[in-house]
Amino acid sequence: MNISAAASRSGLSAKTIRYYEDIGLIAPAHRGQNGYRQYDEGSINELRFLAHARDVGFDLHESKQLLELLRNPQRQSRHARSLVLEKSQQLEERIQQLLAMREQLMAMADRCQGDEGPDCAILQDLVADR
């Protein structure tokens, strides 16, 4: 399987797969005699795993840790679970931040006429010392 087939099967782009190889996140792919990278089902599994890990919010360092668990038959599931719970907590904190930001925006928009004139509660609020 060439890289673009691996890309469409895994959900990553070909560029991203090469990048993951460059930074050592995945092992260098086998090459055909033409120099093209070759992928088998096992490598597709790893690529898909990484795509999913990224999708649920893990960064590359964390995704690598998870991948190492996947690869290790002596793993302990508590390690995976603790990474997941920690990420979930981080997402929760980020969500709360974004909600607070959104609240602020709504409060400002509510007090702004939004007309043709220059008077604007939004600009006043943003410039105000707090």
Place this chain on the structure above:
Amino acid sequence: MNISAAASRSGLSAKTIRYYEDIGLIAPAHRGQNGYRQYDEGSINELRFLAHARDVGFDLHESKQLLELLRNPQRQSRHARSLVLEKSQQLEERIQQLLAMREQLMAMADRCQGDEGPDCAILQDLVADR
């Protein structure tokens, strides 16, 4: 006022203030005869404005647009309001994404024993084709 005083009065770091000057977001600061940047109340207002705009989620391009509205006495408040409402919508979309990610993580964690053994629903889920 030197840059570190401007930094503590505005909520930006001195580094960030220099960076904003470099990229043309703010006008070059006046310099004392020693070459140090000098800030007055007007520039502090602009810096604080930018800090607040960033805090509520605007990127630098959007913050610049808002700053231009602040500077322009002929502005129309509907322009500021529309930027705020659009950002609010974007935040809402991001929040929904993060909530969905968190849901997925919780669902995976729920089905994982989290013990000393290798069996792990999390790793199974991440590797599974969807």
Place this chain on the structure above:
DNA sequence: GGTTGACCTTCCAGTGACTGTAAGGTTTAT
């Protein structure tokens, strides 16, 4: 056999919004 188009390769630069670090000049206090 030639040519087109779709692949593939490497390498380098750019993104956004800073932050860190180095090497040096200035000011203030002791």
Place this chain on the structure above:
DNA sequence: ATAAACCTTACAGTCACTGGAAGGTCAACC
């Protein structure tokens, strides 16, 4: 006189890619 706490510029690094250039390979069609 000296130490510390400022200030300056310039360049590299961060994160996770993405875009583009320059060139090699392959499959299909005329």
